[in-house]
Amino acid sequence: MTVTLVTGANSGLGRATALLLAQKGHKVYAGMRDLEKGSKLLDLAEDYDLSTIEIDVTNNDSVVGCADQIEANGDALDVLVNNAGVALNSVTEDIDIDRAKEVMDVNVWGPVRCVKAFVPGMRERGTGHIFQVSSIAGLIGHIGQTVYVGSKFALEGMSEALAQELISFGIRVHIVEPGVTRTAILPKNEGNPVPTAYQDHYDRMFQFYTAGIQASVQAETFAETIYEALSSSEYQLRYTCGWGGKEIGERHQAMSDEEFVELGSLVSSAEEYGHAFFDLFDLRI
Numbered sequence: 001m002t003v004t005l006v007t008g009a010n011s012g013l014g015r016a017t018a019l020l021l022a023q024k025g026h027k028v029y030a031g032m033r034d035l036e037k038g039s040k041l042l043d044l045a046e047d048y049d050l051s052t053i054e055i056d057v058t059n060n061d062s063v064v065g066c067a068d069q070i071e072a073n074g075d076a077l078d079v080l081v082n083n084a085g086v087a088l089n090s091v092t093e094d095i096d097i098d099r100a101k102e103v104m105d106v107n108v109w110g111p112v113r114c115v116k117a118f119v120p121g122m123r124e125r126g127t128g129h130i131f132q133v134s135s136i137a138g139l140i141g142h143i144g145q146t147v148y149v150g151s152k153f154a155l156e157g158m159s160e161a162l163a164q165e166l167i168s169f170g171i172r173v174h175i176v177e178p179g180v181t182r183t184a185i186l187p188k189n190e191g192n193p194v195p196t197a198y199q200d201h202y203d204r205m206f207q208f209y210t211a212g213i214q215a216s217v218q219a220e221t222f223a224e225t226i227y228e229a230l231s232s233s234e235y236q237l238r239y240t241c242g243w244g245g246k247e248i249g250e251r252h253q254a255m256s257d258e259e260f261v262e263l264g265s266l267v268s269s270a271e272e273y274g275h276a277f278f279d280l281f282d283l284r285i
Contacts, residue, residue, distance in 0.1 A: 001049070002230075003075045005029045005066070007057055007114065008084030010037040013133065013181065016219035017081055017226050022048035024227060026079070029070060031055040057084045057110030058102075067117040077118050081131040081226065082111035085151075089205065091198045092146045100147040107151035108158070115162065119171065126170040131226055132159040134177045136240075136248050143264065144198075144205035163237055174229050177249065178222050179242030180209060204266075207274040244283055251281045 004021050008014040009030035018030040018041060028050040032038055038052035055066040070077060088103045090096070111132055122128030137145060138152030156175060163173035196202070225241040240246045252260065263280065266273045277283070 002026045002078045004079040006081040007031040013219045013222045014083040015041050016223040020223040022050040029053045058105045063113040063117045079129045083133045088147045103147050108154045122171050123169045128171040130173045132175050136179050139249050144201050175238045177240045179245030181242040204273040
């Protein structure tokens, strides 16, 4: 039986992934900071081999304790899904440094802590899969999300290096880049500041997400992408899914840096920016 840990599994992408993999026959540990928030998942998965487990990816002792608990249960981890993440809306000048550090601690150092805790066992057994949950924000420097973008760019680079480090040990690292997906992280996306000189920039950002929410797909599509990667005999480093993922990735590579930066000069209205952005990236609602 495949043993899997999904962090941030109390809602959204994590919950959908934990449930689908349990339905597919995995023994799933659904990781979360607050076990009381796992009741809905446990109800949905009552017929499957799924249990909740406490893990705070910002706390090294918590991560090590989670690894120890899984081992004490007689299990060896086969699949690690580093899904726990938080978002923050802020242009650079408006950044709250303490809040920004918290985002980096969850989105960047959280996966590192989990890798350090679980890779030794995978390496000794010569097998394993690690999924690093990035975002389309790991592909483009989207306006009004400096810190979140920075955390996902960092995760992308670190994951590429990790993939090279581990492939000779039989461990496959995958980077998953969801587009706008209908999950709880959207309404909880914090940081929209009080009136600021950059209000036009925030309006443009929300114009993009409002359109994305209208067209966005359910979290189950993300979960199916994870399962597809696990089921494939051929290794693939990157997977995109959700609204805008594939289009933004491909078009950003094809355009010049100057074309992309020039979008920032469209200040007449959020609607104008939105139309230009959608046209440039060939996005449809």
